[in-house]
Amino acid sequence: MTRPNLLLVDDHPITIDGYVNILTTSKDHDTLIDFTTAYSCEEAYVKITKRYLSQKTFDLAFLDISLPPYEIKNIQNGIDLGALIRQYFPKCKIILLTMHSEPLLIHNAIKKINPEGFILKNDINALSLVTAYLSIMQGHKFYSATITKVLSQAILKKLNFDAIDCQILELISRGIKTKDMTKHLNLSLSAIEKRKAAIKNKLLKDKRSDKELIEHAIKIGLL
Structure with a gap:
């Protein structure tokens, strides 16, 4: 064998x-x-x-x-x-x-x-x-x-995040700036910005800071 x-x-x-x-x-x-x-x-x-x-x-x-x-x-x-x-x-x-x-x-x-x-x-x-x-x-x-x-658990299913959404949120949590995310993702800067805005809209319903986004993600148990 x-x-x-x-x-x-x-x-x-x-x-x-x-x-x-x-x-x-x-x-x-x-x-x-x-x-x-x-x-x-x-x-x-x-x-x-x-x-x-x-x-x-x-x-x-x-x-x-x-x-x-x-x-x-x-x-x-x-x-x-x-x-x-x-x-x-x-x-x-x-x-x-x-x-x-x-x-x-x-x-x-x-x-x-x-x-x-x-x-x-x-x-x-x-x-x-x-x-x-x-x-x-x-x-x-x-x-x-x-x-x-x-x-x-239903939280991510409800948010309908895909793999790229998860990666963007993880990069934000690591302090990676939006302009530098193109080094980590096979996406254009404009595509990343649109994705990031959609993530913030799903989680916060308004345009708040990355810090507030991560604090909320931790609060609801995503991170």
């Missing part, structure tokens, strides 16, 4: 060591696994592109969302890495892991890369990590309890 090739990306080495130990010592499967590890967006980018150029693939990627960014390539987090993996390795399954359960982050990730697995770190232990791994490798999806609960 061919060994699965797994990519593990997390900025805490002890976390990656834990994943490797759990997956290699589990009695629920006896398949040997090849691991590739990275601790930042830049390191992951290098290893993903090298593997692509060598005409090899990954079978599954565990991606922490919060990672040191790779600004030169505009890769800010694990979601952006997931988009890169979708481009280079369309058959690779993706598990996103996070400590954050904000609806905007979760919906943005779903809309942008539609991961096979999405896990809030506080939801899992060694047993459920193995369960998630085996389930996804067998072609199923696995979303942990908190992620499933957030997805069932």
Whole structure:
């Protein structure tokens, strides 16, 4: 049997060591696994592109969302890495892991890369990590309890935000100026300005500041 090739990306080495130990010592499967590890967006980018150029693939990627960014390539987090993996390795399954359960982050990730697995770190232990791994490798999806609960909430459905709307709001929350958003989005400045105005209208019903917009988004639980 061919060994699965797994990519593990997390900025805490002890976390990656834990994943490797759990997956290699589990009695629920006896398949040997090849691991590739990275601790930042830049390191992951290098290893993903090298593997692509060598005409090899990954079978599954565990991606922490919060990672040191790779600004030169505009890769800010694990979601952006997931988009890169979708481009280079369309058959690779993706598990996103996070400590954050904000609806905007979760919906943005779903809309942008539609991961096979999405896990809030506080939801899992060694047993459920193995369960998630085996389930996804067998072609199923696995979303942990908190992620499933957030997805069932109506707030973003009511607002009808798409992936770009979510990205614009996330960029505003990071303090990115509107004129600089063209570096992060494949949109013209005028298109971004129209989108931003529509977002403010949906959330605030009038023309208030970016600061007030973010304060309101936090208040209603989007951020």
